Amino acid sequence: MRISCAATPSLSSSFVASPLFAPNSHSFANVSLAKAPSAVRLRVRCELAAIPVLSFSGEKVGDVPLDLKSAPSDTARAVVHRGLVAEQQNQRRGTASTLTRGEVRGGGRKPYPQKKTGGARRGSQRTPLRPGGGVVFGPKPRDWSVKINRKEKRLALSTALASAAAAADALVVEDFGQEFEAGPKTKEFVAAMRRWGLDPKRKAMFLLTEVSDNVLLSCRNIGTIKLLTPRTLNLFDILDSEKLVFTKSAVEYLNSMYGENAEEEGDGEAEEEEIVLAESYIMKQGSEWFEWEYGAGVCLLLRRYLHFGSGSGR
Secondary structure, eight states, rough: OOEEEEEEEEEEEHHHSSGOOSSSSSSSOOOOOTTGGGOHHHHHHOEEEEEEEEEEEEOOEEEEEEEEEEEOOOHHHHHHHHHHHHHHHTOOOOOOOOOOTTTTTTTOOOOSSSSSSOOOOOOOOOOOTTTTTOOOOOOOOOOOOOOOOHHHHHHHHHHHHHHHHTTTEEEEEEGGGGGGGGGOOOHHHHHHHHHHOOOOOSSSEEEOOOHHHHHHHHHHOOOOOOOOTTTTOHHHHHHHHHHEEEEEEHHHHHHHSTTOOOOOTTOOHHHHHHHHHHHHHHHHHOEEEEEHHHHEEEEHHHHHHHTTTTOOOO
């Protein structure tokens, strides 16, 4: 059974059936999917789940804890919905553009006299009623982006991950990059999936800290697989997948970034330090033209580099 929503992808039933979404004293009937979490107090709790660890041969070698922050049951659904809507809306380019009757080339001359023709009155050949004419109420370039707080976005992501782990829709495998060092082999990857209890015909998301070329070539021809890294992790693929597969290093990353003791992204002092470092870098260049022409862009680029280049994967 899969649950569909007009503004959301098809969600696995475990996402809603997870214990994470089982309220203690509240009912889902009182929670609207479109209700913004900012309307209620945004609270956070931590869900601890033990996920089995499988070897490349499919044998269980232990368990690993996944301790992630998650929204409480009475607001979890709204938080995840808001995060998904913002993610999807912010990906829209908004470049669709049509021409109105005033923008279409031609049409200045009256096609035929007003009277004595027996036909309907025509003032222009570019009327929307004729082929080649303008478009009535057609799309124009617009900004579809939706603002969402960074803490709220991170909470939606960690809540979805915790939901899958609590519903036993997640598993951990040992790093298998070395198994494909000899070369890419799709047959071997499909066989490994079957040993892990995965159906190649069902959607699955793999989260790896590093993706080798051979692993990418081995699975890119399997249309039901999404191979993600911490930098490409997104809410849509989490909700759209029936199974989530993590490597051990990926679980360590999730616990460090979205766990109970994780530092909140966007801390004011950290941002100020990055801006100071960017400004000092620009000043060291000793070029007024460089600073004037690309100052803001370099600041943004340096801040992004300081985030991702430190090995944190942000």
